[in-house]
Amino acid sequence: MTVELIRSRRRTLSVQVRQDGSVLVRAPMLTSQREIRRFLEKHTDWIERQQLRVRQQAEEAKKTPPLSEEELRELTRLARKDLTARCEAFAAQMGVSYGRIAIRHQKTKWGSCSSRGNLNFNCLLMLTPEEVRDYVVVHELCHLRHMNHSPEFWAAAEKVLPDYRNAKRWLKQNGTAVMNRVPM
Numbered sequence: 001m002t003v004e005l006i007r008s009r010r011r012t013l014s015v016q017v018r019q020d021g022s023v024l025v026r027a028p029m030l031t032s033q034r035e036i037r038r039f040l041e042k043h044t045d046w047i048e049r050q051q052l053r054v055r056q057q058a059e060e061a062k063k064t065p066p067l068s069e070e071e072l073r074e075l076t077r078l079a080r081k082d083l084t085a086r087c088e089a090f091a092a093q094m095g096v097s098y099g100r101i102a103i104r105h106q107k108t109k110w111g112s113c114s115s116r117g118n119l120n121f122n123c124l125l126m127l128t129p130e131e132v133r134d135y136v137v138v139h140e141l142c143h144l145r146h147m148n149h150s151p152e153f154w155a156a157a158e159k160v161l162p163d164y165r166n167a168k169r170w171l172k173q174n175g176t177a178v179m180n181r182v183p184m
Helices: 033-042 044-063 069-094 123-127 130-142 151-160 164-179
Strands: 003-008 014-017 023-028 101-104 111-113 119-122
Touching: 014 044, 023 033, 033 044, 044 164, 069 101, 069 119, 069 123, 069 130, 069 151, 111 130, 119 123, 119 130, 123 130, 123 164, 130 151, 130 164, 151 164
Parallel strands: 003 023, 101 119
Antiparallel strands: 014 023, 111 119
């Protein structure tokens, strides 16, 4: 298997299977090639399962036509109204304030929060269940207090949405198929 290696000041090894099926390993600076090889061997079954999942998702995506420009415009219009209302409600509940809200159609992100408190959301969220939209909104609002994914961040998300893990799981299982509807 071909593996891309990124070394950084991290403390642990991690492996990721990308949407194209390629493998990315992140490693601490001084980790030996031998240790990396052992790590990959230990995780071979997991890597193969993820690559199979990626292939299956790609096959599913081929069965669903891409969205037209008109459909994307309509999703953007709906998202602006729906996600703004969700942001207002959850921000009030959480006691946070945000800057502006932007709606985009992206291939890789559901949402983001800038250091200035501006929120960005993917219009494709309108193709997901309501609880998934709630999760993405709460996730980004939690970044207003915690610009990371620390235990405190997840505790804040769980306080607002005790079942957030179900929405997170839905995105992991179905998100790629939805994202693949954006035309190239």
